[in-house]
Amino acid sequence: MKKPVDYPNILLDALEHGIMIVDEEFNVLYWNQWLEINTGHAYSNMVGKSLLTFYPEIDYRTLQRKIRTTLRLNSPTFYDASLTNRFIPIPRNKISSSLLYHAAASNDFSLYY
Amino acid sequence: MLKRVEFSGDHLDVLRELMNIAVGNATASIADLLQAFGTMHIPKIAISDIKGLKQYMHETIPSESSHYVTKQLFGGPLGGEFIFVITDEVAINLGNHLYDVEAPNDADIYDAVIELTNILSATMISRLTEELNIKVQFFLPSTQIIAGNDLIYLEETAEYSQIIIISTQMEFQNQNINGHIFILTKDAMIQSLKDLIDQKLEELYA
Structure with missing residues (x-):
């Protein structure tokens, strides 16, 4: 497993997006504050562990293909942003507002949400 | 009224050659990443207006x-729009191939279409821009299902006066996957493309 990204990371935690960094075996290297707040999983609980432990429902075959594409082409890859295709569930007590979800893999295999 | 940028025969020849390289690159990447082996047609290049x-x-x-139409913008020293068009029947075949299920659901199909568009745009545009010694940024793609072939809406084209159309077709017979690709760039970016090709010509003949 690669070395985790130091916590707290001012830049990653200041963003209004969920950001995770995973290695090719889906080990979590960073879990930003937005994800901590919105998933209920703390950085200390996630980092160094496999995403599979917490989110077994993710299609890891597809994720692996997307990561491979990103690394091979040195270009971001994207998931469909429709509400029916969430990468991981984010609990919401929705009454009238909506939340846009999307996930993308970029060159350092970070995923943002 | 913006001044029209005139492309010489040399400019078009260079662009055609660069796109041939880009298309070869895309075919190889799809074979490698998606295990689909096929061909892509020699790209056609045209300079047109909206009506054209x-x-x-x-x-x-x-x-x-009906067609799944995925549009992805790219920006930087060369900007434009990458459009990938496949029929709904082909989109199901694609979802079937990538997700290995008999009947892929809507989310699988959308995701598969976006994934193939990603690979096509990244390989083709990146190869083109690499040859021109520049870097571009890709934006989030979006997919729409459109009945018929009115793929461009009037409001999307209001500011365009001159457009370069690069089009090609991909065919992967074993997976019954084929589609059309359009790369569009307009106005100021056409001048930018011409300048970059001039630099490339200077490199070639230096």
Whole structure:
């Protein structure tokens, strides 16, 4: 497993997006504050562990293909942003507002949400 | 009224050659990443206006089918729009191939279409821009299902006066996957493309 990204990371935690960094075996290297707040999983609980432990429902075959594409082409890859295709569930007590979800893999295999 | 940028025969030859390289690159990447082996046609290049673009799309895309139309913007020293068009039937075949299920659901199909568009745009545009010694940024793609072949809406084209159309077709017979690709760039970016090709010509003949 690669070395985790130091916590707290001012830049990653200041963003209004969920950001995770995973290695090719889906080990979590960073879990930003937005994800901590919105998933209920703390950085200390996630980092160094496999995403599979917490989110077994993710299609890891597809994720692996997307990561491979990103690394091979040195270009971001994207998931469909429709509400029916969430990468991981984010609990919401929705009454009238909506939340846009999307996930993308970029060159350092970070995923943002 | 913006001044029209004139491309010489040399400019078009260089662009055609660069796109041939880009298309070869895309075919190899799809074989490697998606295990689909096929061919891509030699790209056609045309300089047109909006009316000509609409006519070109009507002639290229069948009117009787519904299509998944994925559009992805790219920006930087060279900017434009990458459009990938496949019929709904082909989109199901693609979802079937990538997700290995008999009947892929809507989310699988959308995701598969976006994934293939990603690979096509990244390989083709990146190869082109690499040859031109520049870097571009890709934006989030979006997919729409459109009945017929009116793929460009009037409001999307209001500010365009001159457009370069680069189009090609991909065919992966074993997976029954084929589609049309359009790369569009306009106005100031056409001048930018011409300048970059001039630099490339200087490199080639230095």
